Amino acid sequence: MHELSIAASIVEAVTESASAYPGARVKEVRLRVGALASIVEDSLQFCWELASEDSPVSGAALVIHKLPVIVHCDACGVDSEIEGVQSFRCLQCGELAADLRQGRELEIESIELEEPDTGESQIGAPNPVEEQL
Amino acid sequence: MTTRIVELRRGILKKNDELAAGLRQRFTSAGVLVLNLVSSPGTGKTAFLELTLRELRSRGAKAAALVGDLETDNDARRLAASGAPVRQINTHGICHLDAEMVTKHLDGWEGVPLAGLNYLFIENVGNLVCPSSYDLGERIRVALLSVTEGEDKPLKYPGLFNSSDAAVITKIDLAAPCGFDRELALKNINEIRPGIRIFETSAKTGAGMEEWLAYLAEQARYS
Numbered sequence: 001m002h003e004l005s006i007a008a009s010i011v012e013a014v015t016e017s018a019s020a021y022p023g024a025r026v027k028e029v030r031l032r033v034g035a036l037a038s039i040v041e042d043s044l045q046f047c048w049e050l051a052s053e054d055s056p057v058s059g060a061a062l063v064i065h066k067l068p069v070i071v072h073c074d075a076c077g078v079d080s081e082i083e084g085v086q087s088f089r090c091l092q093c094g095e096l097a098a099d100l101r102q103g104r105e106l107e108i109e110s111i112e113l114e115e116p117d118t119g120e121s122q123i124g125a126p127n128p129v130e131e132q133l
Numbered sequence: 134m135t136t137r138i139v140e141l142r143r144g145i146l147k148k149n150d151e152l153a154a155g156l157r158q159r160f161t162s163a164g165v166l167v168l169n170l171v172s173s174p175g176t177g178k179t180a181f182l183e184l185t186l187r188e189l190r191s192r193g194a195k196a197a198a199l200v201g202d203l204e205t206d207n208d209a210r211r212l213a214a215s216g217a218p219v220r221q222i223n224t225h226g227i228c229h230l231d232a233e234m235v236t237k238h239l240d241g242w243e244g245v246p247l248a249g250l251n252y253l254f255i256e257n258v259g260n261l262v263c264p265s266s267y268d269l270g271e272r273i274r275v276a277l278l279s280v281t282e283g284e285d286k287p288l289k290y291p292g293l294f295n296s297s298d299a300a301v302i303t304k305i306d307l308a309a310p311c312g313f314d315r316e317l318a319l320k321n322i323n324e325i326r327p328g329i330r331i332f333e334t335s336a337k338t339g340a341g342m343e344e345w346l347a348y349l350a351e352q353a354r355y356s
Binding site for chain 2: 002005006014017037085088089096106107111112115116117
């Protein structure tokens, strides 16, 4: 049950990144989570609501993109996408494959912000921080 | 309203990972081999570590331990009986150790300079899930499982076993009464972490300790 610590880390990281865009509201947070990352999705969603409440990212949706395990086979050189996490074998030749190429990810991929219209282009560098009185 | 997508591509545990990288550098420059011991509660990590510390000391090696638990310093007192310097980390409810806790407890550890050690063992909080996400700067992560827990433990907790560098089966003196299927356990570990070094031990009889100590000595040479 470390999902609460994980959720708190996401809140912290997103708050920090979103602070470069004053006035923007965080609408969505997109994660990449490997099958071996030991994360229970429902539990993380539940903890996300708790951790984000009363924070600058409150109300943002958490979208979890799950990544399957991919192993590289030393025997035949093929990469295999493994179904589940019960056996790490090459799908081509059946050999055990220890070389993990994907599956432990625990990353924030991107955030979606909603910004008030300023009439300026939204592409490129963040808006300069305006002096506020 | 306008929508903007900002690519972040950052690890959720980036802060922990950065601290762990700093620790790893400290351990490497001090020449100390650091191991992170992870298992369920009751596997026998403390008994295994007690014997390891005692054996290392009797061979003239300098070893120390940090031990994590939610509450109490019972394990630290048990381990300290080996004569090795031991420090307890109480997490007060947190189910794993993280790099910050390790850093804090190393920094305030009077009289135990890293450079004077050959080995530092970090006994994690008893938990097979959460510790697997937190790098502590260790060079070797050890997953332990006892013969009383069932041969399918590695299949149930692949996150930990797959990220470990060595596996230790404990309490093998109880293998027969428990009906422990050794071949199946070895096969299951190997399915999840192909090629991993596996040690079959008993802290009660001392079985398997020679191989384990030889492995430690061999690994320490590269520290």
